[in-house]
Amino acid sequence: MAALLEMKERMIRFYGKHEFWLKPIARFLIALAIFMCINQNIGYMSRISQTPIALILALVCALAPVGLTVFLASAVILLDMYALSLEVCLVTLILILIIYFLYFRFAPKNGYDMVLTPLCFQCGIPYVMPLAMGLLRGWYSVFSVMAGTVLYFFLHGVHENATVLSSAAEVEEGTVSKFVIVINQLVDNREMYLVMGIFVLTTIIVYIIRRMAIENAWAIAIISGVLFETIGLIAGYILLEIPDKMVWVMVGNLISILIAFVLQFLFFNLDYSRTERLQFEDDEYYYYVKAVPKAIVSGMDKKVKRFGSREDHLTKKKFAEEMGIDEELLD
């Protein structure tokens, strides 16, 4: 254990020292994985589904905020769908807009959570996402897991039915239209509802237990989450009569539990991911400060602060009074 802690200390020091480079590199790798995954599975437009294009896009994403990664990934998906057929492209556009309006309206900074979910699905370990979200994020992260799950199952369904959906395929008289086939990937996908329901409940279970004032709350949360996920999914797959997925549920959950414990080891004691570099000055000095905050597991904050009973328009005077400062400080 001492050796592990020492290694962790070294990792923290290394991260603190090279944070300036490590962050863009991590963003680059995540973006590259996303674009390569899109190219491999739904790369129907050969012009953009090439490794050099993926590398260029990932490089742009490395230097830009997360919003751009989500936007570029959406754009690439739409172009691929357009190459497949106009109907699929239209439905995908509507789906992306719905996700944007329903989800990003409330949590615009959580783009990575949503794009990582389909990526984990592709790697065969989607079970790690509810655990990670419950451990590292708030209850609202269930929405990112839901959005990511819907997107994955939709694109997976399109991939599976690509031959029928392609522009070349003609719709015969009496058969269902391409719109119906593509929307059925959402409406008539019972596996998607099962996985989404189990993931939402797992995220909430992990989040609630992790915040409990009990010893080893994180470990108990991880184990409970994995047990619920495994049993729930296996039971669901039996009910849906998809037995061939049960073995991978167990293997995937075993891998996920290992990843979750690595996350606990890395994030529980010291939150070095929030290392901050600040620069300011006063009359006598320039300050270049690097602050590495200690991880504090705060309890439930039940204190409700109300700012005034009357809710009039905000004036400078009123604001200064409320903040307990001189009005001149606001000039």
Added chain:
Amino acid sequence: MVNEERLRHMLKISEFDTYEDKGCKPMTQYARKDYISLQMIKSFIMGTITFFLIAGLWCLYAVDMLMKLVNSMDYKDTLTTVLTLYAAFMVLYLGATYIVYQMKYTAGRRKVKSYYSNLKQVNQMYERDERLKNAGGTDTES
């Protein structure tokens, strides 16, 4: 010599300026009621677009059925159903907006208050330094 106490406050101020300023700006500009109202208006527009997108998706899905029913359809009933669904959707969406932005405003306001408290402390420290400097200067002159 670096004043550690002042440095600590300045660090907090700078931290806010760097990471929170943009997100907390509305909390310094609007009263809670105005802020929530603004968000509700935005959500009303976005919610309406979302509802019609979902409705459009459903129409694409059920286009065959709609084509069959188009002649025998009771338009008054259909309109009532659509409006009821729209109202239910908007109640949910606007309700979520209200709760989420109430929480955001409360959290943001707490951060802003802490920021101004730090600003006030630093200001007082500088004023005290200034007074001491002036007092020292006066002593030397006398």
